[in-house]
Amino acid sequence: MKYQxxxxxxxxxxxxxxxxxxxxxVLTQIRDIYRGRVDCIYIDPPYxxxxxxxxxxxxxxxxxxxxxxxxxxxxxxxxLSDKGSLWISIDDGELHYLKVAADKIFGRKNFVHTIVWEHxxxxxxxxxxxxxxxxxxxxxxxxxxxKKRRNLLxxxxxxxxxxxxxxxxxxxxxxxxSVSVQAGxxxxxxxxxxxxxxxNLHKPPAxxxxxxxEQRMLEEIKNNNIxxxxxxxxxxxxxxxxxxxxxxxxxxxxxxxEDVGTTDQAKKHLKSLFKNQDVFDTPKxxxxxxxxxxISTNEGELVLDAYLGSxxxxxxxxxxxxxxxxxxxxxxxxxxxxxxxxxxxDDLLSEDGVRDNLGYELWLEExxxxx
Numbered sequence: 259m260k261y262q263x264x265x266x267x268x269x270x271x272x273x274x275x276x277x278x279x280x281x282x283x284v285l286t287q288i289r290d291i292y293r294g295r296v297d298c299i300y301i302d303p304p305y306x307x308x309x310x311x312x313x314x315x316x317x318x319x320x321x322x323x324x325x326x327x328x329x330x331x332x333x334x335x336x337x338l339s340d341k342g343s344l345w346i347s348i349d350d351g352e353l354h355y356l357k358v359a360a361d362k363i364f365g366r367k368n369f370v371h372t373i374v375w376e377h378x379x380x381x382x383x384x385x386x387x388x389x390x391x392x393x394x395x396x397x398x399x400x401x402x403x404x405k406k407r408r409n410l411l412x413x414x415x416x417x418x419x420x421x422x423x424x425x426x427x428x429x430x431x432x433x434x435x436s437v438s439v440q441a442g443x444x445x446x447x448x449x450x451x452x453x454x455x456x457x458n459l460h461k462p463p464a465x466x467x468x469x470x471x472e473q474r475m476l477e478e479i480k481n482n483n484i485x486x487x488x489x490x491x492x493x494x495x496x497x498x499x500x501x502x503x504x505x506x507x508x509x510x511x512x513x514x515x516e517d518v519g520t521t522d523q524a525k526k527h528l529k530s531l532f533k534n535q536d537v538f539d540t541p542k543x544x545x546x547x548x549x550x551x552x553i554s555t556n557e558g559e560l561v562l563d564a565y566l567g568s569x570x571x572x573x574x575x576x577x578x579x580x581x582x583x584x585x586x587x588x589x590x591x592x593x594x595x596x597x598x599x600x601x602x603x604d605d606l607l608s609e610d611g612v613r614d615n616l617g618y619e620l621w622l623e624e625x626x627x628x629x
Contacts, residue, residue, distance in 0.1 A: 259283045261621045267596070268603045268617020273560070273581040276572065276599070277621045278591040281564040284621075285333040285585070292583070296337040298554040298561045300571050302347040302542055303327060323352070324359060331363050334564060338399040341407045343370065343554045346395040347542065353393050360395060370396040370404065375546065376515040378522065394550075409553050410506020417507070421500040424488060434485045434495035437475075438466040447471040455479070456490040469496075509553055519543030528568055531598060538568045538594075547574040555580055558615075569595035572618070573602045581615060596620070 261277055261284060277284045306323040318326070334344060344364075348356050353372075361369060373394035382388040398404035421431035441448075441462070448467035452460040452475060462468050468475060478484050478496070485495050515523075524543035547570050551561055557579045563571035566584035575582035576599065586595060603616055 259287070260624050261287055262624050263619045264622045264627060265620040266617060267600050267620075268607075269615065270617070272615055272617040272619060274572070274576070274615065274618035275583050275621055276566070276591070276595065276618050277583070277585045278587065278626075279585070279621075279623055280587050281585045282330055282333070285330065285337070285564065288583075289333060289336055292337050292560075292562075294337070294339055295560055296562045296583075297339050297342045297559040298345070298551060298580075299334050299338065299342070300345045300347075300547065300550055300561070300563050301334070301565050302563075302567060303330075303565050305349050306352050307349070320352075320355075324355060327356065328359055328363065330564060331360060334562075335364055335397070335399070337562065340400050341403045342399050343404050343408075344397045345373075345550050345554070346397075347375075347392060348395065349392045350389065353395075357395060360397060364397050368397050368399070368401060370398050370401055371511050372396070373511055373513055375513045375518065376520070378520050379515050380522075404554075408509075409556070410504065411509055411549075411553070413505055413507055418500075418505075425482075425485075427482065427497070427499075429499050430501050432497040432499045435498050437469050437484065437494050437496045438462050439469050441465055441467040450475075452479075452494055454486045454490060454494065456486070458486075458491060460494055509549075513546070513549065517545070518549050519545040524570070528594075531601065532594060535593065538590075541568045542570050544570055544574050544577075547571050548578065551575060551578055551580060566591075566595060569598045573598055576602050576616070576618075577606065579613065579615070582618075 259279065261279060266272065277288075303326075304318070304323060306318065306320060308317050338344060346356065346360070357369075357372075373396060375392050375394060376390055377392045378390050382390075420433045422433070423431045444467040448469075448471060449462065450468065450472045452468070454460060470478065475484070479494075483497050485497050486492050520543065521540050524541040524546075525537060525539070527544065528537035528541055551571075551574060555561060558581065560581045560583070561571060561575045562583040562585075564585045566572060566586035568590070569584065569586075572582045572584040572595070584595070599618055603618075606613055606616060
């Protein structure tokens with residue numbers, strides 16, 4: 259099966275593509291073009307929970323469900339760049355089976371972490387336990403490369419308040435950090451007595467040593483990089499300047515609803531966009547995809563979603579100025595995804611009107627057209 263560009267919206271020349279078709283067939287056609295070029299892949303596949311939803315049925319049964327995923331995962335992994343990552347949403351019912359299968363396909367060394375997402379805040383009293391979370395499995399083409407280039411989360415004002423300037427250092431605000439480290443792998447040159455400017459003597463704490471040898475420590479003291487407290491009697495600590503710091507928070511593995519939204523919030527958002535239509539029962543919130551895309555990519559980089567659903571990944575990628583590829587075979591491509599993306603693009607144009615790569619191409623099977 260071959261796919262052709264049949265329409266576009268926004269800019270005519272764009273890197274963004276929406277494919278209406280079977281994801282295996284589409285991926286097979288585009289893999290030679292995009293092999294090693296995708297920086298983030300997010301998928302929200304069926305969960306095999308034997309439910310019938312408005313826009314799709316999740317009732318293949320375990321064997322067929324797992325076979326389908328095992329067919330698509332190698333194709334997705336092939337498209338990842340060396341710094342790229344793959345994020346898979348799943349619930350508790352099939353998490354462990356999917357993890358074992360994905361480990362076998364990608365290699366256990368390529369597993370990064372499991373994210374726990376608080377997808378609901380209401381209590382479910384009909385069950386033995388109120389299940390309030392889902393999971394996101396994270397894999398990377400080269401985990402070391404992903405670790406080096408993954409982005410930090412934004413910090414708030416409280417975090418920045420840690421940086422002060424009690425000695426009016428011309429280099430600006432700083433915070434003090436320990437200048438001693440655990441002594442397990444220390445060498446002899448890391449054990450000595452520091453003589454403070456006021457003559458006080460400081461030995462490393464029990465079980466620890468100094469981070470630098472004595473010559474380096476003397477240079478740091480001379481350069482006013484070591485803080486001994488306002489009165490000069492404190493334990494030596496190194497000054498870490500705000501201007502020299504990579505400011506941000508390391509992403510944690512528990513994502514709370516107040517930060518990334520819930521399924522219910524996502525559904526209400528869709529209903530606000532499509533007031534007279536049946537929307538998806540279990541969509542993902544834009545704030546959840548925003549966090550995933552911002553952690554894993556920078557502006558201009560490529561995001562792919564092979565189970566595009568209601569179009570959340572593409573809409574968020576467009577807002578964040580990322581390139582994107584979305585694949586979906588349902589008729590809601592024309593009913594939900596295209597109108598949602600068109601509105602997103604129109605809103606962005608009304609805000610600034612000068613953004614690059616604002617728009618998408620619609621690709622269909624050669625013999626098909628869409629209204």
